Amino acid sequence: MSNILRSKEFTTVLVFILSTLYVLHYFIQGVEPFDNLMLTIGNWAIISSAAAAGLGLANLSIIHVNKIRKKESGWYWDIWMVSVMFFTFLLGSITSSQSSAYQWIYVNVYQPLGTSIFSLAYLWMCSVAVVAFRVKNRDAAFLMLGGLLSLIGNIPMVQVYTNVFFDAKTWALNIPVRGVGSALRISLALGLVLVGIRTWLGIDTSYVALESEGG
Numbered sequence: 001m002s003n004i005l006r007s008k009e010f011t012t013v014l015v016f017i018l019s020t021l022y023v024l025h026y027f028i029q030g031v032e033p034f035d036n037l038m039l040t041i042g043n044w045a046i047i048s049s050a051a052a053a054g055l056g057l058a059n060l061s062i063i064h065v066n067k068i069r070k071k072e073s074g075w076y077w078d079i080w081m082v083s084v085m086f087f088t089f090l091l092g093s094i095t096s097s098q099s100s101a102y103q104w105i106y107v108n109v110y111q112p113l114g115t116s117i118f119s120l121a122y123l124w125m126c127s128v129a130v131v132a133f134r135v136k137n138r139d140a141a142f143l144m145l146g147g148l149l150s151l152i153g154n155i156p157m158v159q160v161y162t163n164v165f166f167d168a169k170t171w172a173l174n175i176p177v178r179g180v181g182s183a184l185r186i187s188l189a190l191g192l193v194l195v196g197i198r199t200w201l202g203i204d205t206s207y208v209a210l211e212s213e214g215g
Contacts, residue, residue, distance in 0.1 A: 012202040019200040057089065146172065 004010055018041065025038045064078040092102050129147065134140065152158055153169030198204035 008205060008208045011208045012205055016200060016202055019196075023200075057085070060085065 021038065021041065025034065028034060061082060064082050067078045068075050068082070088102075088105065091099075091105070095102060149165065149172065150169055153165040159166050195204065199207070
């Protein structure tokens with residue numbers, strides 16, 4: 001029985017059935033037995049997601065505890081990681097995610113750390129922009145002109161003396177940039193639809209772990 005549940009065919013058939021039910025429920029609503037069935041499936045999906053999160057917590061714990069036990073490079077950071085992870089998990093489980101203590105950690109610790117990470121990412125983006133602005137061909141020249149136009153148009157001091165750069169930047173954002181963005185979003189949507197259809201029909205089964213690979 002366990003071999004059947006772990007097989008590629010069982011997973012593919014299960015995905016096909018559930019996908020078909022969700023597609024039908026999008027068009028057929030108001031039928032109480034069908035609505036109750038989809039509500040039950042949705043609840044089990046939430047339970048499965050929680051179980052996956054618990055599995056991830058256990059996996060992280062095993063990895064970091066092994067590093068601490070072997071005293072690998074940077075093992076003291078693993079102690080900090082495990083301690084903070086379990087403290088936050090236990091605090092949220094005992095109280096709630098809306099408690100004052102949990103919210104204090106979120107507002108005064110998590111959010112500033114997230115801001116710091118994004119700040120480092122912005123510095124990296126600036127360094128990449130400097131490299132991108134090196135004019136080596138015609139495309140790089142257009143990229144540099146567009147970047148300079150956007151930068152100059154956002155400087156408040158320039159807007160005090162003239163609105164030419166601000167108007168040009170606004171036009172570029174509203175016309176060509178928006179058109180390119182729409183084209184990218186349409187392409188992305190079509191790609192997602194095609195991937196969904198391939199997964200639904202069992203053509204793409206890359207998400208399934210082949211049992212033959214495990215020996």
